[in-house]
Amino acid sequence: MEGYWCFLALLASALLLGFCSVVFALVWVLHYREGLAWDGGNAEFNWHPVLLITGFVFVQGIAIIVYRLPWTWKCSKFLMKLIHAGLNTIALVLAVIALVAVWDFHNAKSIPNMYSLHSWIGLTAVICYALQLVLGVAVFLLPFAPGSLRATLMPIHAYFGLLIFGTVIATALMGFTEKLIFALSSPGYQYKDSPPEAIFVNVLGVLILVFGAVVLWMATRPHWKRPQEPDLKISHRNGGTLDKEGSTMTDCSNAEKSDVEFNSEAARKRNLKLDEAGQRSTM
Amino acid sequence: MEGYWCFLALLASALLLGFCSVVFALVWVLHYREGLAWDGGNAEFNWHPVLLITGFVFVQGIAIIVYRLPWTWKCSKFLMKLIHAGLNTIALVLAVIALVAVWDFHNAKSIPNMYSLHSWIGLTAVICYALQLVLGVAVFLLPFAPGSLRATLMPIHAYFGLLIFGTVIATALMGFTEKLIFALSSPGYQYKDSPPEAIFVNVLGVLILVFGAVVLWMATRPHWKRPQEPDLKISHRNGGTLDKEGSTMTDCSNAEKSDVEFNSEAARKRNLKLDEAGQRSTM
Numbered sequence: 001m002e003g004y005w006c007f008l009a010l011l012a013s014a015l016l017l018g019f020c021s022v023v024f025a026l027v028w029v030l031h032y033r034e035g036l037a038w039d040g041g042n043a044e045f046n047w048h049p050v051l052l053i054t055g056f057v058f059v060q061g062i063a064i065i066v067y068r069l070p071w072t073w074k075c076s077k078f079l080m081k082l083i084h085a086g087l088n089t090i091a092l093v094l095a096v097i098a099l100v101a102v103w104d105f106h107n108a109k110s111i112p113n114m115y116s117l118h119s120w121i122g123l124t125a126v127i128c129y130a131l132q133l134v135l136g137v138a139v140f141l142l143p144f145a146p147g148s149l150r151a152t153l154m155p156i157h158a159y160f161g162l163l164i165f166g167t168v169i170a171t172a173l174m175g176f177t178e179k180l181i182f183a184l185s186s187p188g189y190q191y192k193d194s195p196p197e198a199i200f201v202n203v204l205g206v207l208i209l210v211f212g213a214v215v216l217w218m219a220t221r222p223h224w225k226r227p228q229e230p231d232l233k234i235s236h237r238n239g240g241t242l243d244k245e246g247s248t249m250t251d252c253s254n255a256e257k258s259d260v261e262f263n264s265e266a267a268r269k270r271n272l273k274l275d276e277a278g279q280r281s282t283m
Numbered sequence: 284m285e286g287y288w289c290f291l292a293l294l295a296s297a298l299l300l301g302f303c304s305v306v307f308a309l310v311w312v313l314h315y316r317e318g319l320a321w322d323g324g325n326a327e328f329n330w331h332p333v334l335l336i337t338g339f340v341f342v343q344g345i346a347i348i349v350y351r352l353p354w355t356w357k358c359s360k361f362l363m364k365l366i367h368a369g370l371n372t373i374a375l376v377l378a379v380i381a382l383v384a385v386w387d388f389h390n391a392k393s394i395p396n397m398y399s400l401h402s403w404i405g406l407t408a409v410i411c412y413a414l415q416l417v418l419g420v421a422v423f424l425l426p427f428a429p430g431s432l433r434a435t436l437m438p439i440h441a442y443f444g445l446l447i448f449g450t451v452i453a454t455a456l457m458g459f460t461e462k463l464i465f466a467l468s469s470p471g472y473q474y475k476d477s478p479p480e481a482i483f484v485n486v487l488g489v490l491i492l493v494f495g496a497v498v499l500w501m502a503t504r505p506h507w508k509r510p511q512e513p514d515l516k517i518s519h520r521n522g523g524t525l526d527k528e529g530s531t532m533t534d535c536s537n538a539e540k541s542d543v544e545f546n547s548e549a550a551r552k553r554n555l556k557l558d559e560a561g562q563r564s565t566m
Binding site for chain 1: 394395398399400401403404438442446449450452453454456457459460461463464465474475476477481484485488489492496499500503504
């Protein structure tokens, strides 16, 4: 893999940034706020940032770059699709619980729902994410869609995946802004007074933004792309079964035992030469 | 150009969305707020959203896609770089004036500066944008940098350009959230009561987000990329002068008069075949 150490460094950075974001979210609600509970009060609201940062930011970010991990390139494409879809499903479930938490909290406190730009864009992002997941499973995971449809929809799927991810991060930043203004309301302890909580959550916002930037960089480098599967002829020669996208392998352990090593280096180098020509347009 | 009508439709949409965003910003400050002035009051603050939406969102967005306009493909690359850098310079100047406006307003009202996540990320975006512009001019516009350095830095330049653009949009959404919470503070006329101004500015936020999404889609489709310049051999045959990136043309009018039509179709089709292979990694 070209730039392997750079990839490793960025992956470690992404994991560290994502992990720190989740820890910061927990410290925020447990140390600075009222903790976590399901009682219609502030502690129920607190599930909202914790679950969204964990699922909709961190897990979604990992789901985006999971195909890029070079250790997975010997695993079957189908297995990787299952992992990609599985991580996105976890993120969606956590996001839905987070929405229920804030809905419950608003209703208990007689605060209207869906009045803010944060809520408009956030709910739209969750709906688009769910649609993206359903369409992704129907077209790319299940074996019914023809290859031409997959090829047509893949750039759209990839674009909307990254767009939704970026939109989720923007929505989180809006959410921090809202919460800090509303929650820090005592005289001398308002947002504009920069109390420790305000600084802490601002840093959390920066962490999430940098996490997003690292994920987007990793996801858009053509030379870190999972190699295309070998062509039909090579697959048949090796007696593999061919899925709609030409994968010859059915699971990771089979792949490791098999002699189809061509899948990693030769095919990848062939793709790279072609990709390099399109590098100027990779973002 | 492949998908010409689709490109035209998206370009028209982007221009309409960007234009509407500027009009919405003007209506917001002129109809719902205190208008525009330079007096240290609310009317001075109002330059902040108007100038940022005009320059840092609309003009920056157009600067990003200006290379993609097929009518410019016969113009010299140097001219297009000048236009790209010129538009970005206009955007930067407007952004700096917008920062001065809010700084003045804060100082006049004894409101602290730089306490919010909006200000942290916004100022960072302006500084990164200025650095990106200076480095872009030094490396890509001036004739000193070797081709290898340009080739190495181009993906980084393109990535950071789009990242800053996305960050600016996220910062604008945070700014709307802040302003609506602070400005709509009368009982019964708060943000949560969804008065007309709140709905209006929420719609403005959605317009800007969709504008950003359209620009990012247009900027990342490989088949809408400006064709690479023809190679050295062809350039010399036509008696052109070759700049560092191989352009044979010095200005748009010369190009239109010349017979170097090969620059558009043949070179573009050659690039397209290579790009198509890398299409899955174009976001």
